[in-house]
Amino acid sequence: MKTKIQRLAMGALLTLGLTTVTACSGSDSASDTTVATNPPAPMITVSGEWARTSPAATDMGAAYLTINTDADDTLQSVAVDASVAAMAQIHEMVPVENSMSTASTMAGSPGTTMDSSAMTMKEVDHIDVKAGIALELKPGSYHIMLMKLVKPLLTGESFKMILTFAKAGQVEITVPVLEDAP
Ligand SMILES: [Cu+2]
Structure with a gap:
């Protein structure tokens, strides 16, 4: 969206034949403001990364971390080496949908109201990361599966x-395996 607007604006300048267009390619070092028309790639900082020790009974693992950025960006995908896991996904914890889909729960449970804390998780396509706002992937929320x-x-x-990331590209981190959050 943003780049499209920039392109339109640039096109308008070109059709007007303004000579100031050359300024765009030359000096962009002086300004302290963040409204530059052509900002550099966001600076991504990852902290607090850890993965939980996985019980032997499961073949799924979860990893958590906090992402900070100085410019809006989007976490598009995560990946680990094939020697670790077949696939890594971005997941989100969401409340179990309040529907009849829980009819198959164990026999004998008499309650009609659902446990309000019932959560399930689903894969998400991406997560937007906002400048100056820490994005926490943590137990009970976003996580990497x-x-x-x-x-x-x-x-x-x-x-x-x-x-x-959409703009910052690839960021490689080393994730320690811990029993609980650091
Ligand atoms: Cu998950």
Whole structure:
């Protein structure tokens, strides 16, 4: 959206034949404001990254981290090496939908009201990251799901993960495996 507007504006300048167009390519170093027409790629900072020790009974793992950026960006995908897990996905915890889909719960539960804390998780396509606002991926919220772990995540180990952002590109981090949040 933004780039389209910029393109339109540039086109307007060109059709008017203004000589000031040349200023766009030359000096963009002086300004302290963030309204530059052609901003550099956002500076992404990842902190507090960790993955939970995975019980032997599951082949799924979860990783958490906090993302800060100095310009709006979008987390598009996450990836880990095939030696760690078959796939990494961005997940979000959401309330279980209040519908009849829970009819298959165990026999004998007499209650009619649903446990309001019932949550499920779903894959999300992307997460917008806003400048100056920390985006926390944490238990009970957004998280990174590792699908089909090759082997359990053991406390004390670590693995590499690559976050791909729309503007900033790829950011590689090392994720330590911990029993609980750092
Ligand atoms: Cu998940």
